[in-house]
Amino acid sequence: MSGLSAFRTLLPARDDFDFRPPAVRADLLAGVTVGVVALPLALAFGVSSGAGAAAGLVTAVVAGVVAALFGGSPVQVSGPTGAMAVVLAPIVAAHGPSSVALVSIMGGVLVLVAGAARLGRLVGYLPWPVVEGFTLGIACIIFLQQVPAAVGTTAPPGRNPFLGALDAVTHAGAEAGWAVATVAVVAVLMLALPRLHRGIPASLIAVAATTIAAELLHLPVRRIGALPSSLDAALPSFSPGMVGDLAGGAVAVAALAAIESLLSARVAASMTRGGPPVGPTRPDRELVGQGLASIASGLFGGMPATGAIARTAVNVRSGARTRLSAVVHAVVVLLVIYTATGLVSRIPLAALAGVLMVTSLRMVPAGTVRDVVRASRSSAATFAVTAVVTVAADLILAVEIGLVVAAFFALRTIAGAAGARREPLPGAAAAGDEHIALFRFEGAMFWGASERVLAGIADAAADVRVVILRLSRLHLLDATGAKALGDTIEELEASGVTVLVKGVQDRHHHVLSATGALGRLGHENHLFTSLDDAVEHARSHARRAPAPAS
Numbered sequence: 001m002s003g004l005s006a007f008r009t010l011l012p013a014r015d016d017f018d019f020r021p022p023a024v025r026a027d028l029l030a031g032v033t034v035g036v037v038a039l040p041l042a043l044a045f046g047v048s049s050g051a052g053a054a055a056g057l058v059t060a061v062v063a064g065v066v067a068a069l070f071g072g073s074p075v076q077v078s079g080p081t082g083a084m085a086v087v088l089a090p091i092v093a094a095h096g097p098s099s100v101a102l103v104s105i106m107g108g109v110l111v112l113v114a115g116a117a118r119l120g121r122l123v124g125y126l127p128w129p130v131v132e133g134f135t136l137g138i139a140c141i142i143f144l145q146q147v148p149a150a151v152g153t154t155a156p157p158g159r160n161p162f163l164g165a166l167d168a169v170t171h172a173g174a175e176a177g178w179a180v181a182t183v184a185v186v187a188v189l190m191l192a193l194p195r196l197h198r199g200i201p202a203s204l205i206a207v208a209a210t211t212i213a214a215e216l217l218h219l220p221v222r223r224i225g226a227l228p229s230s231l232d233a234a235l236p237s238f239s240p241g242m243v244g245d246l247a248g249g250a251v252a253v254a255a256l257a258a259i260e261s262l263l264s265a266r267v268a269a270s271m272t273r274g275g276p277p278v279g280p281t282r283p284d285r286e287l288v289g290q291g292l293a294s295i296a297s298g299l300f301g302g303m304p305a306t307g308a309i310a311r312t313a314v315n316v317r318s319g320a321r322t323r324l325s326a327v328v329h330a331v332v333v334l335l336v337i338y339t340a341t342g343l344v345s346r347i348p349l350a351a352l353a354g355v356l357m358v359t360s361l362r363m364v365p366a367g368t369v370r371d372v373v374r375a376s377r378s379s380a381a382t383f384a385v386t387a388v389v390t391v392a393a394d395l396i397l398a399v400e401i402g403l404v405v406a407a408f409f410a411l412r413t414i415a416g417a418a419g420a421r422r423e424p425l426p427g428a429a430a431a432g433d434e435h436i437a438l439f440r441f442e443g444a445m446f447w448g449a450s451e452r453v454l455a456g457i458a459d460a461a462a463d464v465r466v467v468i469l470r471l472s473r474l475h476l477l478d479a480t481g482a483k484a485l486g487d488t489i490e491e492l493e494a495s496g497v498t499v500l501v502k503g504v505q506d507r508h509h510h511v512l513s514a515t516g517a518l519g520r521l522g523h524e525n526h527l528f529t530s531l532d533d534a535v536e537h538a539r540s541h542a543r544r545a546p547a548p549a550s
Contacts, residue, residue: 011285012069016323023321030318031328034077036201037314038064039333041359042080043224043344044352046303048145049085050092051100053344054228055303056080057337061231063293063305064330068323071289072120072282073265075320077311077329078293082142082356082363084304087256087395089145091249093156101236103246104298104305107253112291114258120283123262129382130402131263132364132372136383137390137398139363144391146353146360152179152222162391175220179350182210182221186354198317203355210351211343221348227341231300231334252396253294257306259399261290264307268316310359378409411448414476418443420453420469422460425535432542435465438535441474445481454488466538467492470531472503479511486517493522498541500526502534 018024038060046056060079067078091103114120140161147165148155151172155164189206214221262283269281286307294304315325336344373380386402420439439457443449457467469485471477477485489499499521504512512518518527528534 016069016074018322024324026319026321027324028328030315030320030325032332033201033318034311034315034320034325034329035332036204038077038079038308038311038329039336040203040207040347040352040355041308041311042333043347044356045080045082045085047149047224047349047352048082048142048356049080049088049100049303051088051097051303053224055097055100055301057227057333058231058300058302059297059305060333061330061337062300062302063297064333065327066296067289067293067305067307068326068330069289070285070292071261071265071307071323072284072286073268073307073312074281074322075268075312075316075325076261076265076286076307077315077326078261078290078305078307079311080303081260081306081308082360083138083256083260083395084253084306086138086141086145087249087252088303091246093159095242095245095249098236099242099246099249100303101298101301102238102242103249103253104294104303105236106243106246106250107257107304108291108294108296108298110250110254110291111257111287111294114254115284115287115289115291118284119258120262120285120287123259123266123283126259126263126399127379127382127403127406129372129375129379130386130399130406132368133383133386133402134390134395134399136364136369137387138395139360140387140391142360142363143357146356149222149349149353150179150183150357151176152350160392178219178221179348179353182214182219182348182350183354183357185210185213186351187358190355190358203358207347207351207355210354211347214348214351215346219348221350224345224347224349224352227345228337229341230338236298236301252394253304255396255399257290257294257304258287260309261286261307264309264312267309268307268312310362378406378413382406382409414444414446415449415452418445418449418453420457426531427535430539432465432539435463435542436468436535436538437464437466438468438470440470443474444476445474445485446476446478447480450481450484454484457488458491464497466498466500466541468500468502468534468538470502470534471508472505474505474508477508477511479515482508482511482515482517485512486515486520489517490520493520498522498526498538500528500534500538502528502531 042056042060043053044056046053046059049055064077064079067076071078088100091099144161144165148168151168152175153168153172155168186206189209190202193200193202193205213219265281265283265286290306297303297305315329372383382402382405385405386398389401390398420441423438423440425433425436425438437460441453445453492499501518501521504527521527528537
């Protein structure tokens, strides 16, 4: 593929849309449905991030359209998410709400560069237990962050969510009862209405019902407050020092945006299998689209955007065919900004807290947790460590530690499967065979296994005259393993044992030569490709060689 052709794959194309009437009708219906679902979530995530409800609405509109047009998934819906709100909360606490727009632009640039560098496929290397542990940790944080609003109080921005929730519960005032009742009504409606019909927008109805009740009964519950009545583009103010202060936050935002968007796109692709064709998912283009979406959102005063798994799932289940559905979803939210900000400003914060609490409980199904835990002890440990670190420390650190834990268990498994097993000589027995030891190497000879594997050879070769090392079934050999193998050869030769090597694979020959392992053989003719030739040569040595020095 030429450079120009590769570049074109990152840009919108003619076949991104299907304007045939059946596809348009399906996209319009799905877009309206997702827009109705996205409205309360956009408000809630904007508030929980500390940027404000207005930032959530702006992000749903601006980023939703840009990501739909430039992204790599035909059915992905983008906007503010709970995970991003978790990352933004400490940034807002440290630098104020005005920093969100700048960090959105900075993070968007990083994601855009990652897409242009074609790093989109790297998400496939994330282990399943790490992804699920990360998701569970985010779900716990989202739930805990809503506890203060659910009891009618506030928590200091940036505080540990568990401590903030505990403090809010212990210091709840007289208005806590009405706030808790509002959360309870929202939860009941969100859980009960879908049982009547899956197409009912339960979260919107729940928020509307509790808002009407709060207005009619004049309940003493905290409200969202004033919202913008238009979208205005403005470059956020910044200084070189501020850019430096936000660099770490921008990296965290970019990493989360890339990971969450690509995971959401992968989920969407799996959900569309067996249904109407919707086109392929292009991970590199998805990163380009998400980067542009966050940049555009920041220019309008919004927050960083990512692919939203919950809204994307609603989009797919509603029959979306192309990107038009995601564009329609953004238009629905835009209409609210221009026509209904007065009504939306009266929504109780406790109602949004209830929406997010129920959403968090649905993020990781109990069946998924059960499957991860039952798969193996290593997957259960990786899952648990990732989830705990996500809640207790930092999201990006949690992914890093999760990867380290997963890599540790994987290496331990690989090292455990490695070995050098003594086996009988092929064919009929001959005189002197008792002085020949044949070792078959299997698995991997690398830094995590070489010492253990070769220690057994040195012990077993104490009473023999010739050792044959059979390497044809060795799958992995690194420099440490090759160096250790060379040291073992040298040690055996020094003790009077002749070492023959059989079946060196082409891909291993270079590292064995570079580390000098093959040069430590007693003779250049002691390297064989045929086992029969190696055994015949070993027998000739065993018959005439003296016993090795003890």
